Amino acid sequence: PLTQNSVVKLMLLLLQIQNHVTCNGALYNRPFSESFEETPMLVAVLTYMGYGILTLFGYLRDFLREWKIEKCHVAQEREEQRDFVPLYQDFENFYTRNLYMRIRDSWNRPICSVPGAKMDLVERVSHDYNWTFEYTGKVIKDVINMGSYNYLGFAENMGYCADAAADVTMKYGIGVSSTRQEMGNLDKHEELEMLVAKFLGVEASMVFGMGFATNSMNIPALTGKGCLILSDELNHASLVLGARLSGSTIRVFKHNNMQSLEKLLRDAIVHGQPRTHRPWKKILIVVEGIYSMEGSVVRLPEVIALKKKYKAYLYLDEAHSIGALGPRGRGVLDYFGLDPEDVDVLMGTFTKSFGAAGGYIGGKKELIDYLRAQSHSAVYATSMSSPVAEQIITSMKCIMGEDGTTIGRERIQQLAENTTYFRRRLREMGFIIYGNNDSPVVPVMLYMPAKIGAFGREMLKRNIGVVVVGFPATPIIESRARFCVSAAHTKEMLDVALSAISEVGDLLQMKYSKYRALPSQDWPSDETSYEGTGNQGTRSPM
Secondary structure, X not given: OOOHHHHHHHXXXXXXXXXXXXXXXXXXXXXXXXXXXXXXXXXXXXXXXXXXXXXXXXXXXXXXXXXXXXXXXXXXXXXXXXXXXXXXXXXXXXXXXXXXXXXXXXXXXXXXXXXXXXXXXXXXEOOOOOOOOEEEEEEEEEEEEOOOOOOOOOOOOOOHHHHHHHHHHHHHOOOOOOEOOOOOOOHHHHHHHHHHHHHHOXXXXXXXXXHHHHHHHHHHHHOOOOEEEEEEOOOOHHHHHHHHHHOOEEEEEOOOOHHHHHHXXXXXXXXXXXXXXXXXXXXXXXXXXXXXXXOOEXXXXXXXXXXXXXXXXXXXXXXXXXXXXXXXXXOHHHHHOOXXXXXXXXXXXXXXXXXXXXXEEEEOHHHHXXXXXXXXXXXXXXXXOHHHHHHHXXXXXXXXXXXXXXXXXXXXXXXXXXXXXXXXXXXXXXXXXXXXOOOOEEEEEEEOHHHHHHHHHHHHHOOEEOEEEOOOOOOOOOEEEEEEOOOOOOHXXXXXXXXXXXXXXXXHOOOOOOOOOOOOOOOOOOOOOEOOOOOXXXXXXX
């Protein structure tokens, strides 16, 4: 029976939700549903115990190596350099040699085919517990690829895009051997930049040969000393590096938490810079469209509202969302139906949905002209290879429908259908999955360290290629398998993969969810799921 206190608490909670809906409900023109199910307490305890046991055995093995009882495979300082300052601290390598090496075979597997919906892997074995590998000369054929960022299936070696890139290679060659400011500015680069600006709906754009450098080299050109960067806690390493290189003050807000962001904005306006209390020269909010480890989508309508309220600038990284979200494949702005002019700096990469390489910055013409002169990535880096530029041009025209076909629109629709189906089936099986219902990045939680390597190996035995992720790429107890859904996947492929995932899930006892649904049931929302409104869920501290 409900007590008086519990009734009061329930009424207060409903009032808070109602107030939040009143404030933020009008910002969303579509349902917005994300789920971050709480880690089961028993699983969290067992995960900490697992890492504790591994750490104890690591110290024991280090002791045995020190006394030459166990052979040491670790790189060590030479005897004649013992008195020098060491190149690295020995403890910094503790995790690598004692934990990572046990499951090292789960990463860096050599691929010997196009990384499309299916791929071929070079078989390798290790006879010294993953310190070294030997190739057997055999090839594992037709592995279903559930790990590549090939969202729209343009990573292919035949078809319109591949033929166009081959023709351009014959005309221009492979390398450019110069920077854009010198002898490396091709007509293909000019054509690509105009097309990107048109695709994004902005005044101008600029392309770069490397996606990572697009962030790490351009943020320092936009901010500096006396500026403040407000960064989401789960931003990509390229954004973090760019912010650090800029020399700006960096403050981190909780992932997708608008209350946390607004508090930092309010404090920045009220208090100004430390010690002097002068106003900040510039406040830059840095977020991503889709967060590649969480599968979550940025709460962009609310971010834009806060940006306008506090007169800040907004830097949006659409590396994973461009091409993969929105009815026209134009990214998270298209997904929410927002105006591109509301985002000051639009950044994205061509490495995922376009099946190519490099990145872009889009925005006002003044911004692009400034970056052409000031960005290290523009001034010093060799310009983009011509066949890569042509691959982007043809795939982008395909998405826009300018190739005279409906292939692009069909692939966008197929990706959305595959994503919905794959996520629904995993929930029905009882797995804990993170992220937005429309995100093609699907993290399945593994938690325990022993299950990281075991899941990858067992899936490969069933001819499914997956990506497993652990610390330090994730919090230490939030290890996961990260699936990337593609438009190139057929329903049959997804069914084969799902059957294998379910089988391995039973084998490793990974079906942790307390909301396991029957096929005929809808997925229930919990306290961390929110739909249609701006109601902010909170993630478990575990």
